[in-house]
Amino acid sequence: MGRIIIRVVINALALWVASWILPGMQIASTTFVGNDVAGASGSANAINTVLAYLFIGLLFGIVNALVKPVVKLLSLPVTILTLGLFTIVINAAMLWLTAWITTFTPVSLSIDDFFWTAILAALIISCVSMVAGGVSSSDSRR
Known part of the structure; x- marks a missing residue:
């Protein structure tokens, strides 16, 4: 269970x-935490932002766990022909699918341009996930 939480936080x-x-x-959200207390609007906004990113990270992890293996298997010939570069397009498609799913939730992920924004976002997310995953796994080995 702890590894799942770490993956959601990394996502x-x-x-x-x-x-x-x-x-x-962009990631936009409705209110998760109300700001009933006077002066707590700044901290409530920060909590809402963190919860929105955690929610999108959870959805992105679910999409990657359920849909991505099937898509990778079906696109294996193209991935081999492109020497693995098609994996970037698959990652961008998983990000776009996550954005589409979030249109039905209170938190929405919006991507302006599928091709360039999604491709660059997929590259950034892959790099950050790789670095953060490496750091978290090296800590757990000690």
């Missing part, structure tokens, strides 16, 4: 970095 971090770098990728 959320990677999505945050990608949305911070790319202007065409």
Whole structure:
């Protein structure tokens, strides 16, 4: 269970970095935490933002766990022909699928341009996930 939580946090971090770098990728949410207390609006907004990224990270992880293996298997000939570069397109498609799924939730991931924004976001998310996953797995080996 702890590994799943770590993966969701890593996905959320990677999505945050990608949305911070790319202007065409935004995550918008409705209120998770109310700001009933006076002066708590800043902290409530921060909590809402963190929860929104964690929610999108969870959905992205579910899409990657359920849909991506099937798509990778079906696109294996193209992946071999492109020497693995088609994997970037698959990752972008999984990100786009996550954005489409979030249109039915209170938190929405929007990607302006499928090709360039999604491809660059997929590259950024892959790099951040690889680095963060390497750091978290090296800590657990000790």
